Amino acid sequence: MIEPYFIQPSALEHGVYIIALCRLRGGLRVFRLDRIVEARALESSYEIPPTFDANEYLNSYWSITATGEPRTVKLLFRREVARVAAETLWHGTQTTEAQMDGSAIVTMKVAITRDLVSFVLGWADMVTVQAPRALQVAVARAAGSIQQLYAGKPAPPLASGSAPTGTEQPASPRLAPLELETPGIPVLADESDARQLALFPSGYVDDAR
Structure with missing residues (x-):
């Protein structure tokens, strides 16, 4: 209920x-x-x-x-993508600080979740987690799992004209x-x-x- x-x-x-x-x-x-x-x-x-x-x-x-308790998250964006960080507001608690070397540090207060891990992984080596340690560990483990998944196992090509299909959602x-x-x-x-x-x-x- x-x-x-x-x-x-x-x-x-x-x-x-x-x-x-x-x-x-x-x-x-x-x-x-x-x-x-x-x-x-x-x-x-x-x-x-x-x-x-x-x-x-x-x-x-x-x-x-x-879900989860919000934590202070610090992400270091390399100078190649620092402008994107400066121009984009991903979260309401976000602050962005430009660094002398051209990089940028994005700070926000959010819970550590798989969605956040996926966001960090999407930047590959362009973003480094500075804090907290829990997020560093989660990203490292996810990256390791991805490496093991694809190591020596090339994905089979899709058949000509085919595409992945999803499940139709029921009416709300x-x-x-x-x-x-x-x-x-x-x-x-x-x-x-x-x-x-x-x-x-x-x-x-x-x-x-």
Whole structure:
């Protein structure tokens, strides 16, 4: 059973998400709208706490599907891409400092998640994680796994005219105060052990995509 607080479309995650109080888990969780398989309005009512601030909640994370305690993250962008860092605001807490050698240091306060690891890996050797250590370990482990995956194993070519296909998303139901059923696997609850970041498949909340 959930008490919806905020509905957030996310272009980055290609979906619509509900920030809601989950009565089962006793805290705020994020639910992907098109993963809810059944919803019905209840006779009971609830009030959104006046202290709830959707912007403040969203600014604690790299993406809407993330969980975990926000940490101070420092990323060093090499001078070849420093201009991109200076011109781009990736997060609401972000600050960018130009360095004497032409590089730039981007600082933000976000939780350490797989989405953040993927962002860093996307820059290859153009970005170095300066802090925290948990993110350094997570990026190193992910890079090592990628290297092992492709070492001596070239990817087979696609057949002529073929392309990967995705799974068609089900229609999204309308929502009210809800009691719902959702398939999936509980996601990472504690980001302190960076080794776990690569072990959990996408779940039905917080990391559902």
